[in-house]
Amino acid sequence: MKKERLFTPxxxxxxxxxxxxxxxxxxxxxxxxxxxxxxxxxxxxQYLFQTKGMCLTFTGSGTTxxxxxxxxxxxxGHKALVVENGKFAERWVKECKTFGIEHTALPIEWGRGxxxxxxxxxxxxxxxxxxVIVVHSETSTTAxxxxxxxxxxxxxxxxxxxxxxxxxxxxLPVKMDEWxxxxxxxxxxxxxxxxxxxxxxxVNDRAxxxxxxxxxxxxxxxxxxxRKSLETxxxxxxxxxxxxxxxxxxxxxxxxxxxxxxWAETKLLAAATRAAAVALGLKVYARDPVDSxxxxxxxxxxxxxxxxxxxxxxxxxxxxxxxxxxKGRIIxxxxxxxxxxxxxxxxxxxxxxxxxxxxxAVKIGAGVAAAQQVFxx
Amino acid sequence: MKKERLFTPxxxxxxxxxxxxxxxxxxxxxxxxxxxxxxxxxxxxQYLFQTKGMCLTFTGSGTTxxxxxxxxxxxxGHKALVVENGKFAERWVKECKTFGIEHTALPIEWGRGxxxxxxxxxxxxxxxxxxVIVVHSETSTTAxxxxxxxxxxxxxxxxxxxxxxxxxxxxLPVKMDEWxxxxxxxxxxxxxxxxxxxxxxxVNDRAxxxxxxxxxxxxxxxxxxxRKSLETxxxxxxxxxxxxxxxxxxxxxxxxxxxxxxWAETKLLAAATRAAAVALGLKVYARDPVDSxxxxxxxxxxxxxxxxxxxxxxxxxxxxxxxxxxKGRIIxxxxxxxxxxxxxxxxxxxxxxxxxxxxxAVKIGAGVAAAQQVFxx
Numbered sequence: 001m002k003k004e005r006l007f008t009p010x011x012x013x014x015x016x017x018x019x020x021x022x023x024x025x026x027x028x029x030x031x032x033x034x035x036x037x038x039x040x041x042x043x044x045x046q047y048l049f050q051t052k053g054m055c056l057t058f059t060g061s062g063t064t065x066x067x068x069x070x071x072x073x074x075x076x077g078h079k080a081l082v083v084e085n086g087k088f089a090e091r092w093v094k095e096c097k098t099f100g101i102e103h104t105a106l107p108i109e110w111g112r113g114x115x116x117x118x119x120x121x122x123x124x125x126x127x128x129x130x131x132v133i134v135v136h137s138e139t140s141t142t143a144x145x146x147x148x149x150x151x152x153x154x155x156x157x158x159x160x161x162x163x164x165x166x167x168x169x170x171x172l173p174v175k176m177d178e179w180x181x182x183x184x185x186x187x188x189x190x191x192x193x194x195x196x197x198x199x200x201x202x203v204n205d206r207a208x209x210x211x212x213x214x215x216x217x218x219x220x221x222x223x224x225x226x227r228k229s230l231e232t233x234x235x236x237x238x239x240x241x242x243x244x245x246x247x248x249x250x251x252x253x254x255x256x257x258x259x260x261x262x263w264a265e266t267k268l269l270a271a272a273t274r275a276a277a278v279a280l281g282l283k284v285y286a287r288d289p290v291d292s293x294x295x296x297x298x299x300x301x302x303x304x305x306x307x308x309x310x311x312x313x314x315x316x317x318x319x320x321x322x323x324x325x326x327k328g329r330i331i332x333x334x335x336x337x338x339x340x341x342x343x344x345x346x347x348x349x350x351x352x353x354x355x356x357x358x359x360x361a362v363k364i365g366a367g368v369a370a371a372q373q374v375f376x377x
Numbered sequence: 378m379k380k381e382r383l384f385t386p387x388x389x390x391x392x393x394x395x396x397x398x399x400x401x402x403x404x405x406x407x408x409x410x411x412x413x414x415x416x417x418x419x420x421x422x423q424y425l426f427q428t429k430g431m432c433l434t435f436t437g438s439g440t441t442x443x444x445x446x447x448x449x450x451x452x453x454g455h456k457a458l459v460v461e462n463g464k465f466a467e468r469w470v471k472e473c474k475t476f477g478i479e480h481t482a483l484p485i486e487w488g489r490g491x492x493x494x495x496x497x498x499x500x501x502x503x504x505x506x507x508x509v510i511v512v513h514s515e516t517s518t519t520a521x522x523x524x525x526x527x528x529x530x531x532x533x534x535x536x537x538x539x540x541x542x543x544x545x546x547x548x549l550p551v552k553m554d555e556w557x558x559x560x561x562x563x564x565x566x567x568x569x570x571x572x573x574x575x576x577x578x579x580v581n582d583r584a585x586x587x588x589x590x591x592x593x594x595x596x597x598x599x600x601x602x603x604r605k606s607l608e609t610x611x612x613x614x615x616x617x618x619x620x621x622x623x624x625x626x627x628x629x630x631x632x633x634x635x636x637x638x639x640w641a642e643t644k645l646l647a648a649a650t651r652a653a654a655v656a657l658g659l660k661v662y663a664r665d666p667v668d669s670x671x672x673x674x675x676x677x678x679x680x681x682x683x684x685x686x687x688x689x690x691x692x693x694x695x696x697x698x699x700x701x702x703x704k705g706r707i708i709x710x711x712x713x714x715x716x717x718x719x720x721x722x723x724x725x726x727x728x729x730x731x732x733x734x735x736x737x738a739v740k741i742g743a744g745v746a747a748a749q750q751v752f753x754x
Contacts, residue, residue: 006403011618014403022619023400026383026391026572028695059574060437060597061614067597091596098596189615195403197436197574197617218595219468219475220437220444237438238566240574240617241388242399318405 004312007347008320009139009167009293009334011189011196014246018193021249022242029241035233037248042230044251045200048169048192048259049184051176053204056226057247059240062166062187064221065199067095069162069183072223073131073207074101075214080131081106081122083114083145086138087323088164099217104129110325113138113145113288116153123157131160136168136184137290140323142332144172144290151179160210166190169200170254171266171292171336182207188243191262191292193250193337197243267291269335269344272374276348276367280355285330295322295330302360304328310357315350341375381689384724385697386516386544386670386711388566388573391623395570398626399619406618412610414625419607421628422577425546425569425636426561428553430581433603434624436617439543439564441598442576444472446539446560449600450508450584451478452591457508458483458499460491460522463515464700465541476594481506487702490515490522490665493530500534508537508587513545513561514667517700519709521549521667528556537587543567546577547631548643548669548713559584565620568639568669570627570714574620644668646712646721649751653725653744657732662707672699672707679737681705687734692727718752 006013027033038057045055058064070092074080080103082092096103106122108114114134123129132154134145147163154161160182168174169184170191176184181204188198203211203223216222225236254262270291274284277296285295298304304321308331312318320332333347348367355362383390404410415434422432435441447469451457457480459469473480483499485491491511500506509531511522524540531538537559545551546561547568553561558581565575580588580600593599602613631639647668651661654673662672675681681698685708689695697709710724725744732739 004402004404006405008405008407010615011403011405019400019402023396025381025396026388026566027381028383028385028388028697029573030385030697031695058437060435060441061616063597063614064437067595095596098594098599187615189403195617195619196406196615197620217475218444218597219472220440220595221597222475237440238387238564238573239438240572240620242572243574243617318408320405320407 002316004316004318005343005346006318007333007339008318009190009332009336010187012193012334012337013339014193014195015338018246018249022246024245027241029235029239034241037244038233041244041248041251044255045202047255048251049176049202050174050178051202051204053176053202054227054230055200055202056223056230057235057239057244058199058201058221058226059197059237060199061196062185062199063091065185065187065201066092066164067218068221068223068226069185069201069203070095070101070133071099071218071221072211072216073160073162073183074099075210078130079103079128080133081119081129082133083108083118083135085112085114085141085143086110086135087140088138088166089135092133092164110141111143111286111288113143114150115146116149119150119153123159129159131162133162135164136174137172137292139167139293140326142286142290142293142295143288147181148179151181155180160207167292167336170262172290173263176202176204188247191336192247194243194246197240198247266335268374269339269341270294272341272344272371273333273335273348275370275374279370280352280362280367292336293332293334295332297330299360302355302358304331306358307331307354310354311350315353317347317350319347345371379693381693381695382720382723383695384710384716385695386567386709386713387564389570389711389714390716391570391572392715395623395626399623401622404618406612406616411618414621415610418621418625418628421632422579424632425628426553426579427551427555428579428581430553430579431604431607432577432579433600433607434612434616434621435576435578435598435603436574436614437576438573439562439576440468442562442564442578443469443541444595445598445600445603446562446578446580447472447478447510448476448595448598449588449593450537450539450560452587455507456480456505457510458496458506459510460485460495460512462489462491462518462520463487463512464517465515465543466512469510469541487518488520488663488665490520491527492523493526496527496530500536506536508539510539512541513551514549514669516544516670517703519663519667519670519672520665524558525556528558532557537584544669544713547639549667550640553579554581565624568713569624571620571623574617575624643712645751646716646718647671649718649721649748650710650712650725652747652751656747657729657739657744669713670709670711672709674707676737679732679735681708683735684708684731687731688727692730694724694727696724722748
């Protein structure tokens with residue numbers, strides 16, 4: 001009966017109403033019921049991605065949507081530029097290697113987001129690049145990339161822009177059509193507040209043209225198969241019916257509340273959390289911090305694993321640690337989905353208590369007060 | 378509040394206790410809790426597949442497990458024989474084509490299962506074949522293949538045997554190690570009584586040797602990545618935590634009840650359903666009928682779509698129609714998972730009523746009585 005709050009940047013907390021919706025008796029997917037549901041989900045996804053492009057639902061982790069987009073949009077004869085600024089950016093490089101896609105990895109400092117100049121320089125240096133891949137919100141480093149600016153550049157240059165929006169879509173302003181992004185992907189377990197198990201891709205006509213020009217090297221993640229099935233509001237392979245059912249309820253809720261309102265609250269939660277960090281003398285890790293996740297540098301003398309464990313076991317707040325080179329150095333707080341100001345104050349209070357319990361000098365209440373000031377406006 | 382019973386051969390009905398288990402608050406997967414759970418699930422899968430081989434859990438439809446096995450086990454330089462006797466067998470051929478795997482498709486009559494002689498002849502005719510792919514229970518035609526016999530042959534010839542066990546594992550006798558099958562795959566939404574969204578593959582040492590000899594042409598379905606993650610009871614990509622949670626409860630239940638007992642009940646449900654068909658003057662479609670699904674030929678003068686619709690809308694029993702060439706010609710009843718003799722009697726009674734309502738001459742009660750005789754032994 002101990003209360004637990006999940007502050008990890010995916011999976012995130014799932015609303016109780018959605019958990020119960022997904023616990024309804026199983027229904028079959030080759031039915032009018034499912035087709036009506038998938039149609040509505042697909043239309044609501046267009047709202048979520050802010051696009052008139054086609055939105056596809058994959059049964060799998062967000063990586064299925066990534067694999068579908070990269071395998072489809074980079075047939076032989078094309079060359080990709082992958083900005084490499086964290087663990088998820090690295091996965092795009094792995095995808096390129098797996099499918100033998102010609103590519104250049106552009107490493108930039110962890111904690112920084114991709115900027116127009118980074119892309120411009122790389123494209124100036126290599127005229128063969130006609131596809132750019134950027135992670136909007138690099139979950140591992142909590143860095144924000146300038147997707148709007150980069151989209152303008154890729155449009156001007158006639159290149160495709162594929163964006164990993166896995167901790168961006170539904171949390172940060174994402175305006176696929178207005179900006180001119182050609183494909184965006186996300187997963188269910190982030191700002192969509194669902195359990196993991198669905199990947200989503202939004203694909204515009206320019207990207208489809210590229211897809212149709214080549215052969216797809218994957219069956220399960222073949223964009224064309226999903227497009228064809230969508231003609232009858234179907235899936236090429238048995239879909240995760242319960243998760244799609246949850247997605248419908250969630251997306252209806254997101255539309256009702258309005259994306260602008262969600263983006264504004266996410267921003268506020270991040271601002272409050274960063275203010276708390278400053279008040280507690282903790283460094284915010286990222287140089288270009290994103291609003292969907294905040295990383296704080298664990299202060300010297302404090303053991304990161306012990307900090308997270310105590311926060312979870314004693315106080316019921318689960319935050320994430322660092323990944324790769326950042327393992328043991330940072331802790332991360334999610335601001336996505338089913339989390340509000342009061343949960344966030346609780347997480348900050350739990351952090352303060354835990355730091356004190358671990359012998360770190362901390363002025364109890366300073367972080368919470370700073371966050372409250374932000375919420376008070 | 379109308380009662381509904383799902384008799385489709387996947388998704389199948391999910392026990393209420395499992396629905397509620399999966400509706401528990403979301404928990405994170407990079408935790409001891411998840412690792413302990415995945416370890417137990419993995420060990421229970423070994424019981425399910427009757428193997429000491431490694432068992433892998435994929436987030437996706439059963440096709441992810443198929444793709445992982447075929448892409449891993451057929452690197453360049455090898456040649457596959459795919460017995461093609463239904464819609465799911467055809468999917469294996471598509472996988473071969475997608476990955477450029479050298480293969481021969483061996484079409485056999487729909488409704489028949491693969492037999493030792495089919496494979497023997499094909500292997501005699503083509504010495505390059507070193508991999509055989511068979512669908513144990515071809516869900517689309519309800520035909521049973523002789524996996525035990527074929528495994529003996531492939532062992533004798535030094536070939537690998539990859540088996541699609543999607544409506545076999547957990548329903549029919551499957552003895553991977555005793556028979557000598559090298560890789561078996563299944564999905565969550567069949568005899569495992571879970572919602573769709575997980576694929577499972579069991580892979581023995583002979584198959585791993587083959588996997589390790591080549592390059593894998595997929596990232597999401599890369600067997601090696603799953604094996605590596607399993608060293609720390611982890612998943613390479615965010616797993617469908619709620620479904621794995623359900624899988625644990627289900628597999629514990631299957632072990633407690635015992636596979637032999639489940640196989641015997643499935644067999645009895647099939648025998649009773651076939652007896653009912655005969656008593657009602659309906660033809661059982663498959664020449665080699667499997668015990669996990671029964672297909673009956675829709676009698677002349679009865680519209681298949683109307684039959685299924687009325688059974689569902691009026692009586693709450695959802696059965697499946699035919700696929701491909703069998704569309705409009707058969708209806709299929711599942712005997713897998715959370716379904717018992719009394720549900721099955723109900724389904725037969727609903728079939729009788731519906732046939733009568735559609736103007737087909739039927740002796741009400743004849744099918745139910747015949748089924749009851751089977752249950753009475």
